[in-house]
Amino acid sequence: MSGTENQMTGAEIVLQALKDNGVEHIFGYPGGAVLPIYDEIFQQEEIEHILVRHEQGAGHMAEGYARSTGKVGVMLVTSGPGATNAVTPLQDALMDSIPLVCISGQVPTALIGSDAFQECDTVGITRPCTKHNWLVKDVNDLARIIHEAFRVAQSGRPGPVVVDIPKDIQFATGTYTPPSAVPTQKSYQPKTQGDLKKIEEAVELMKGARQPIIYSGGGVINSGPQASHLLRELVELTGFPITSTLMGLGAYPASGKNWLGMLGMHGTYEANMAMHDCDVMVCIGARFDDRITGRLNAFSPNSKKIHIDIDPSSINKNVRVDVPILGDVGTVLEDMVRLWRAASKSADKARLSDWWETIAKWRARNSLAYTPNDEVIMPQYAIQRLYELSKDRDTYITTEVGQHQMWAAQFFGFEQPNRWMTSGGLGTMGYGFPAAIGVQVAHPKSLVIDIAGDASIQMCIQEMSCAVQYGLPVKIFILNNQYMGMVRQWQQLLHGNRLSHSYTEAMPDFVKLAEAYGGVGIRCDKPSELDEAIRQMIDTPQPVIFDCRVANLANCFPMIPSGKAHNEMLLPDEATDEAVANAIDAKGRQLV
Amino acid sequence: MSAHLQPTGSAYFIAKETELAETHTLSVLVDNEPGVLARVIGLFSGRGYNIESLTVSETEHEAHLSRITIVTRGTPHVLDQIKNQLERLVPVHRVVDLTVRAASLGHDRPIERELALVKVQGSGEHRVEALRLADAFRASVIDANIEHFVFEITGKPSKIEQFIAIMKPLGLIEVCRTGIAAMNRGPQGM
Numbered sequence: 001m002s003g004t005e006n007q008m009t010g011a012e013i014v015l016q017a018l019k020d021n022g023v024e025h026i027f028g029y030p031g032g033a034v035l036p037i038y039d040e041i042f043q044q045e046e047i048e049h050i051l052v053r054h055e056q057g058a059g060h061m062a063e064g065y066a067r068s069t070g071k072v073g074v075m076l077v078t079s080g081p082g083a084t085n086a087v088t089p090l091q092d093a094l095m096d097s098i099p100l101v102c103i104s105g106q107v108p109t110a111l112i113g114s115d116a117f118q119e120c121d122t123v124g125i126t127r128p129c130t131k132h133n134w135l136v137k138d139v140n141d142l143a144r145i146i147h148e149a150f151r152v153a154q155s156g157r158p159g160p161v162v163v164d165i166p167k168d169i170q171f172a173t174g175t176y177t178p179p180s181a182v183p184t185q186k187s188y189q190p191k192t193q194g195d196l197k198k199i200e201e202a203v204e205l206m207k208g209a210r211q212p213i214i215y216s217g218g219g220v221i222n223s224g225p226q227a228s229h230l231l232r233e234l235v236e237l238t239g240f241p242i243t244s245t246l247m248g249l250g251a252y253p254a255s256g257k258n259w260l261g262m263l264g265m266h267g268t269y270e271a272n273m274a275m276h277d278c279d280v281m282v283c284i285g286a287r288f289d290d291r292i293t294g295r296l297n298a299f300s301p302n303s304k305k306i307h308i309d310i311d312p313s314s315i316n317k318n319v320r321v322d323v324p325i326l327g328d329v330g331t332v333l334e335d336m337v338r339l340w341r342a343a344s345k346s347a348d349k350a351r352l353s354d355w356w357e358t359i360a361k362w363r364a365r366n367s368l369a370y371t372p373n374d375e376v377i378m379p380q381y382a383i384q385r386l387y388e389l390s391k392d393r394d395t396y397i398t399t400e401v402g403q404h405q406m407w408a409a410q411f412f413g414f415e416q417p418n419r420w421m422t423s424g425g426l427g428t429m430g431y432g433f434p435a436a437i438g439v440q441v442a443h444p445k446s447l448v449i450d451i452a453g454d455a456s457i458q459m460c461i462q463e464m465s466c467a468v469q470y471g472l473p474v475k476i477f478i479l480n481n482q483y484m485g486m487v488r489q490w491q492q493l494l495h496g497n498r499l500s501h502s503y504t505e506a507m508p509d510f511v512k513l514a515e516a517y518g519g520v521g522i523r524c525d526k527p528s529e530l531d532e533a534i535r536q537m538i539d540t541p542q543p544v545i546f547d548c549r550v551a552n553l554a555n556c557f558p559m560i561p562s563g564k565a566h567n568e569m570l571l572p573d574e575a576t577d578e579a580v581a582n583a584i585d586a587k588g589r590q591l592v
Numbered sequence: 593m594s595a596h597l598q599p600t601g602s603a604y605f606i607a608k609e610t611e612l613a614e615t616h617t618l619s620v621l622v623d624n625e626p627g628v629l630a631r632v633i634g635l636f637s638g639r640g641y642n643i644e645s646l647t648v649s650e651t652e653h654e655a656h657l658s659r660i661t662i663v664t665r666g667t668p669h670v671l672d673q674i675k676n677q678l679e680r681l682v683p684v685h686r687v688v689d690l691t692v693r694a695a696s697l698g699h700d701r702p703i704e705r706e707l708a709l710v711k712v713q714g715s716g717e718h719r720v721e722a723l724r725l726a727d728a729f730r731a732s733v734i735d736a737n738i739e740h741f742v743f744e745i746t747g748k749p750s751k752i753e754q755f756i757a758i759m760k761p762l763g764l765i766e767v768c769r770t771g772i773a774a775m776n777r778g779p780q781g782m
Contacts, residue, residue, distance in 0.1 A: 123627060128638050132682040135626065152682055187623055187685040290604060313676035316669070562604070 006177075010139045010170040011036035014103065017146035019046055020179050023074050025065065025441050026050070027058040031078025032118060033105025036170035050441060050470060053462040055082050057434040059089020060460065063098045064435030067421045068396055069442045070224060072099040072153050079105045080118030083164070084125065088428060091129040093160040095425025096247060097222055099153040100160035101146075102126075108168040109137060122164045131159030132188075136166070139174030147179040156190030157311040158222055190310065194327030194335060202282070202306040202323045203339045209280035211355045212240045215263065218247030218424065219285020219309060219329045221417045227330035228417040231284065232256070233337050239349035241359055243271035245286050246409055247424045254413035260359070261368075264292040265560050266406040269367035269569055270359055272558075275300050276566035277358070283307045285329040288318040289425070298565030308332045367558045367571055368410050377527050379404065379479045379550040383411035383451065386477060389534045391415075394446040396439045398422065400432040400456030403485035403556045408451040430459030433476060437463055440472040447475070447538060454480040455504060457545075464517035467543040475537055476545045481552045482507060489555045494562075514545035525549035611667035615644065616691040617702055617774045618675065619782050620660040623683040624650045631681050632660060641666060641674050645706075645749075647771035657685070661774050688782045690774050697778055704774040708752045713740040714763035722762045729755045740765070 008016065014037050018026070027050045030038045041049050052058040055077045062073030073093075077086050083104045093100040107116040123135045132152050134145045142165065149161045206212060214235060220227045228251040235242050235258050242252050243263040252259060261268035263275055272294075275281070281303045286292070288307075293299045296318065305321040307314075308329055315324040325332055370380045383404075397412055398421040399405040405422055414420050421439060423431035436450040450457075457478055467474050487502040511521030520540050524533040524547070537546045557572035570579065622628050629648055636643050645663035650656070664674060671689065678687045690702035710731070712722045715738075722741060726733065731745035745755055749772060756767055775782065 124630070127627065127631060127634055133627075137626075185623070185682065188682045311680065313673065313680050315676075317673060317676075 006175050007173055008176050009036070010136075010142055010165065010172050010174065011040040013139070013142045013174065013176050014146065014165070014170070015040045015044060015047065016176055017143050017179075018074065021147065021150045022071070023047055026074040026076050027052055027061040027065070027438065028076030029053075029055050029058060029078065029082060031080075031082050031105065033079035033107060033167050034076060034082075034103075034170075035105075036167065037076065037103070037105070037165075049076075050437075051466065052434070053465050054460065055085035056088050056430065057437075057460050057463045057466065059086050059100070059102070060092070060428075060431050060434035061438030061441070061463075062100050062102075063089060063093050063096075063431075064398055064421050064438030065442045066093075066098050066100060066438075067221075067435070068418050068439040070418065071442075072101055072150055073438065075100065075102045077102065077104050078118065079107055079122065080120045082118075083120055083122040083162075086162075087125060087129055088426075088430075090126055090160045090162070092423055092426040092428045092431060094129055094131065096423065097158050097218060098160065099158035101149050101153050102130075102160060102162045103146075104162060104164045105170070106135065106164045106166040109166045110168070112166065122162065126162045129160070130162050131157075133162035133164065135164045136169050139169050139172040142169065142174065143177045144182045147177075147182045148185060150179075151184060152188060156188075156192075157219075191326060192310070192328035192331050194308070194325045194332035196335060198323055198325045199332060199335045200339060202325060203336060203343065205280050205304055205306060205323065206238060206240075206282065206340070207343060209240075210351055211274075211278050211358075212238070212280040212282065212352070213260075213274045213278040214238075214240050214242040214282045214284060215244070215275065215286055216242060216248045216251055216284040217245040217286025220248055220251040221285075223285065223329040225417060227251070227285075227328075227333060230330060230333035230337055234333060234340070237337065237340055239352055240282070241274055241356070243267070243275065245289070245292060245424070246422060248286060249409060249420045250414035250417045253415040255415060260363075262409050264289075265294070266410065266556055266558065268410075269365045269558055269571060270362035272560065272566040272569055273362045274359055278303045281305045283309075283321070284333070285309060287311075287314045290318070293318060294560045294568075295563055295565045298567075300566070365571065367569070369572055370554070373551065374527060376551045377525065377530055377548060379407050379481070379554050380411055381527065382477075382479060382530065382548050382550055383407050385530050386449070386451070386534055387412045389531065390447055390449065390538060393538070394443070395419065396421070396436075396443060396446055396448045398432040398435040398439060398448070398450045400450070400452045400459075401427045401429045402453045402456055402487075403481075403489065403554075404451055404453040404456075404479040406486075406556045407479070412451075429453075429456040431456075433457060433474070434460050434463050436474045436476075437467055437472055440467075440474050441470070444472075448473075449475045449477050452476050452478045453485060454478055454482060454507060454510075455484040458508070461513070464514070464519055464543060464545070468518040472543065473541050474543050475540075476543075477537070478510060478545065478547055479550050480507075480510070480547050481550050481554070483552065485554075486556065492555070510545045510547035514543070517543075519543040519545060521545050521547065523547040523549070609667060611669060613665050613667055614671065614691075615663060615665045616671050616689055617704060617772065618662045618664065618678070619688045619690055619774065620662065620678055621685040621687075621782065622658050622660060622681075623685070624656045624658040625683055628658070628681075628683045629660070631683070632662075632678065635677055635681065636662075636664070636674075639673075639677060641670065645771040647773055661772055663772055686782065690776055690782075693776050697776060699777055702774045702776045704748060704772045705746055706749050706752055706770055706772050707744065707746045708756070708767060708769045709734075710743045710745060710756060710759055710767050711740060711765040712743065712759050712763050713765050715739065718762045722759065725755075725758055725762075731755065
């Protein structure tokens with residue numbers, strides 16, 4: 001191991017460590033404090049670097065790349081503004097548990113703390129928005145730290161990490177240590193195996209259930225394809241109905257017969273009613289987020305709750321559970337399925353027939369209904385057509401944040417995990433387009449569509465230039481209603497319909513904008529022409545901006561208004577102007 | 593959780609807390625690496641937890657381990673969260689709620705001790721009285737001239753509070769306290 005062959009400069013060590021951790025693509029933007037690393041990138045061909053137009057874009061691309069492949073996403077930024085621009089995607093990845101390694105340049109060690117040009121306290125700024133971070137002060141620690149960074153990012157509950165490397169460390173010569181020779185930090189050894197006693201207890205509860213429900217989340221996706229497979233097996237074996245959070249869509253197929261649709265604030269009536277009335281809830285890799293639970297003291301009042309999660313701090317955080325199981329979803333489900341099969345006399349599915357009848361009545365309420373229109377394109381219709389015309393292809397969907405995101409979640413059917421990339425926890429407008437670019441880099445032959453809103457898309461529109469440069473044929477499908485639709489919907493609900501700054505008076509011509517960047521622009525405002533326009537978009541081998549003009553004032557229903565419980569949903573056919581105005585009482589409105 | 597929730601008219605539900613807050617002492621064993629203390633206290637401020645006392649020092653030099661003692665106040669549910677959130681930090685080896693452990697061992701509370709330096713200035717009767725009281729509290733004089741004393745006192749926080757309070761009218765100039773060091777009674781380690 002000793003000798004000169006393992007002597008490298010810090011910049012060489014960075015590239016070697018990335019290769020040894022299986023990295024093939026990195027998303028980045030050069031600057032003074034990372035020039036030695038860029039010089040190394042220039043002199044090799046194994047790792048492809050994607051030049052972004054803003055560091056936020058690099059982060060979301062790395063997130064999309066990670067979410068669609070299950071691999072770690074890697075971003076590279078310079079010191080100061082490069083690092084501060086990375087903060088939004090880092091926090092986004094932290095909240096949605098996306099494995100991300102961010103390598104940042106830093107001013108030379110001797111200048112740290114002197115307010116040098118493009119200096120910022122990167123580890124200080126990113127400490128609360130990463131799972132862990134490191135400032136490298138000795139080139140001989142560099143390889144170890146990068147290997148450890150990859151381990152921390154992808155093990156346990158995945159998340160973002162930052163490795164901050166001063167410029168003098170990039171130039172200095174030191175010893176390279178391969179990953180296998182690096183001892184792991186003893187204090188971080190996440191537990192993946194669930195406690196078998198607890199799992200037995202859970203299976204016992206499930207066998208006795210008469211009104212059970214499975215509530216799955218992003219943890220199933222993070223655990224890998226095997227976890228989704230086991231989830232499907234569990235649903236098949238138990239005959240339980242299943243709903244999922246926004247982050248968990250695709251783990252169980254939308255066409256599956258036990259599927260109730262998404263739950264939560266804009267979830268289906270049947271999913272939320274079943275959550276409210278169930279007697280046993282099996283929460284698998286979800287975290288009882290406030291968008292899911294509605295009013296906490298009315299949340300599923302009569303159920304015994306089982307919670308599988310790899311993060312102990314997620315258990316009993318918002319909702320007290322009866323059977324907590326700490327471990328990796330895939331590993332725990334494997335035990336759970338085995339125990340269910342082994343149970344001498346598994347509970348017969350007939351005992352659930354009353355429950356399924358009740359659910360059928362809720363389903364018949366048809367909570368996603370909307371009024372069709374021949375004159376203007378309804379946003380829900382646009383998503384439905386997009387789904388129908390792309391479902392037989394190898395399709396990946398990303399979204400921005402807002403009404404379009406909820407409509408996509410409600411109306412696009414996801415059959416497989418890792419096909420749906422959206423910003424759930426942080427709710428980052430501007431996420432979807434760069435994320436789609438990241439997905440396209442990982443899957444160059446696939447159809448990658450960013451379902452966007454007219455407001456969100458303008459937050460990272462500059463990445464059109466990146467998509468065109470690398471010939472990445474990402475499709476941006478904008479539901480253009482000229483409003484920040486979700487903001488407006490809340491203003492209608494809470495603020496007496498005073499639409500303060502939620503209308504965009506000056507909208508760019510998206511077709512010309514696409515052309516200005518060297519992409520293709522398509523506009524459609526007639527329902528009768530929509531299918532043809534979507535086909536044209538799909539068949540275009542370049543990046544496309546599709547300006548889909550939709551009904552301006554459509555709102556997103558069903559909805560659990562704030563302060564209400566799961567069984568107090570506002571359904572689309574009840575959502576008259578008056579009902580919307582009175583959905584939240586006057587006392588509530590004063591309290592904001 | 594058990595809190596009564598009211599519609600807030602916002603996108604969030606704001607809970608009125610009904611559980612009673614308790615004061616607990618936590619021991620946290622961490623790798624003594626740069627930034628570890630910032631991580632711990634950043635977690636407390638970022639998530640809105642309280643720190644009433646904080647003591648930290650490297651306790652095992654060869655293993656580079658530091659022991660942080662934190663006195664915090666919160667409802668049982670929040671105290672659970674604090675422990676779980678601390679354990680999530682990469683350089684944290686172990687978190688023990690000494691107050692909970694003490695109760696399970698049948699003790700009232702863990703051993704908690706603090707050291708204080710107390711400077712008192714005065715002459716005549718006040719000076720004699722200060723020295724007499726210091727003796728009663730088993731505080732020792734570690735610096736003095738004809739105008740002042742610096743006392744060193746160790747003990748439970750309540751004893752130190754009391755000592756400081758009675759020194760106030762006798763010419764108290766300044767106080768420096770270490771914060772609480774704590775461990776459980778009995779033969780077991782943390």
